[in-house]
Amino acid sequence: VWVWGGPPPAAAYVAGGGDHWAAGTPPARRAAGVSPMAALADAEVAGVGKPLTVRAIVGAVVGAAGAAALAGCAAATKTASAASLLGLGVVLTLIATVIAGPLLVRPVIRVLGGAFPALFGSVGRMSQRNALRNPRRTGATAAALMVGLALVGGMSVASASMSASFDRQIDKTLGADFTVQNANFLPFTQEITDKVRGTEGVRLIVRQRFAPVAVRLPDGKRVETTAAGYDPQVDEVAHVTYTAGNSAAALADGCLGMDVTFARDHHVRLGSTLPVEFPGGRTTEMKVGALTDQGGSGGFGMQGGLFFGIATVEKYVPGGQDAALYVDKAAGTGADQLRSRLERTLKAYPQVQVRDQADYKKLVHDQIAVLLYLVYALLGLAIVIAVLGVVNTLALSVVERTREIGLLRAIGLGRRQLRRMIRLESVVIAVFGAVLGLGLGLVWGVCTQQVLALQGMTALAIPWGTIVAVVIGSAVVGVVAALLPALRASRMNVLAAIAHE
Incomplete structure (x- = not known):
């Protein structure tokens, strides 16, 4: 607990005093530079004052430096350097x-x-x-x-x-009619998955589970991240862009998929074998079966964009819970009709929500x-x-x-x-x-x-x-x-x- 006289009040006094001193110095210098004869004049002549030459030169120099920093920000290829140049350019x-x-x-x-x-x-x-x-x-x-x-x-x-x-x-990636998720994005019990699966009008459910993993990469780095597990029918509910391999190769037993930018940064290639550590000391080696390009270095939203079959999650993280269900409607069932049925099914679980693309955007x-x-x-x-x-x-x-x-x-x-x-x-x-x-x-x-x-x-x-x-x-x-x-x-x-x- 900070008390009076501690760092925050002291910093406030210093900042406030410094701001006022900086703001008052230029007018004080101008006032001190007024000649006595000008001060004795009856009235100020409008528009008369010192030329703005110095302002023009200083403003041009500082502005050119700021513009160069912003141009460098736009041309940068690394986020850290681009953000630094952006901050410098904004200030200048x-x-x-x-x-x-x-x-x-x-x-x-x-x-x-x-x-x-x-x-x-x-x-x-x-x-x-x-x-x-x-x-x-x-x-x-x-x-x-x-x-x-x-x-x-x-x-x-x-x-x-x-x-x-x-x-x-x-619009590019989500192809499911509906997504069933907790409002706070926490996993839910198997009971909810079973009830959604038994809802009339549901044609397909693709489960998503998450598992914390640590991957040893060819460049010697050990990266701790979270990987996603999916059912084999993931292509029916998501549009995944691959630069190499496909969903079947990524979800196969003993294989995983990875974001192509992350793979390139760490010298990972298609077919590379990586040591993977799961919670509880469980370890295995997994083959890179596919490389994805989902439009960003995060892939599926986690560092590295790692994903594999849900059977792999069940094998190395037994007793896990589903984080999301991607649901497609059956033929002859309208979207509004299925939504109302899902909401009735989940009425006893108010924390679980049914969302479509518009809901996600909102x-x-x-x-x-x-x-x-x-x-x-x-x-x-x-x-x-x-x-x-x-x-x-x-x-x-x-x-x-x-x-x-x-x-x-x-x-x-x-x-x-x-x-x-x-x-x-x-x-x-x-x-x-x-x-x-x-x-x-x-x-x-x-x-x-x-x-x-x-x-x-x-x-x-x-x-x-x-x-x-x-x-x-x-x-x-x-x-x-x-x-x-x-x-x-x-x-x-x-x-x-x-x-x-």
Whole structure:
């Protein structure tokens, strides 16, 4: 149990203090560099500031390094090196985008706000120019939203690609009408298997059992993994892709099947004889009868993708239980009809579920969604921070433009028009951050999918609906953030504002 003063509080103080020190150092240095004559000036001249040359050079260098890391990630053939390059590329491109953000303000906002003059007249033109007035401030304001949306964009692409890959794999490999399994994937008793076998309308049942094994490989390594055992009719309920051999050879007595990538990595060939250890000290030698290629290094989901006949499991792991039953319907029996019969048969065993392909896809999607919900929670926090940043920026801008606002009101700008001008300025800043963040996130997501492809998840899916919804949501965030600053500006006393120094 940690107590106050232990490592977590100390780490929190150090991290918090370090963050604030790092955030406060650049403004402090800029403030210290202001000349006395400039400080004595009556007003700040809009658009005047130090050139952005240094930012351009540093941003280009860091961005090029990040792009090179992401390109290396996409070209890598090993998962560990690809993941390392992905992490480095994400960090460097994020830093580069934050540094170069002010450089992107003018070209991007000119495009995003290009329709404002046509839609809102002079109010739209002024709002666009106000957002362009201080690129450094606009870039810094949009940075918080950009970071959050970059994370969401990247994770959305990754999760959508994972879901699409699993869907493709399920369609490709699962051929059974139904699968009977425990909800928690634990084995079940022989009684359940017997009841399913006796259900009316069942034509075929293929059992699946698992057995922990240790295999001594030709390269000298000893790998502990879990192998699967199947009945001989496995080809009728599963679509297995073989690069050598077939199911009959893999399930024969004294033989096993293995994933081709695992075999290649450990110098195993078709026909190799491997020492295999089972629980309880039982050992034997088994011949590699087939090599499979199920689209990933995991084969059937376990390291090595080892599988053999269920008779081998019963021989070396007696008294085992079935982990799953793959069920095909008999001729003349409908899928819905058989499902209802199976569910009635298993009514006394609520932990055992009957699933078809659609159920499996939903199960995978739900598991991936848990991770995505966590990312959305982080997005909510990022949005709160971004709203506060936009509110502060607009409030400061309103104070700095007090006299300007008074003059605009004096020459006929209405309260409603003033509020609209500030809202449009806030919207274009928020959408600017969303565009940068989502663009960066899409690149991250595509590179993440390339890493996942090394594990067999080869489908790339981009959730365009989510992306469009996030852009629209960013515009709404801009409107909400502008409410208080716009209200304050519209309530200014015109004469007092004109006389403001």
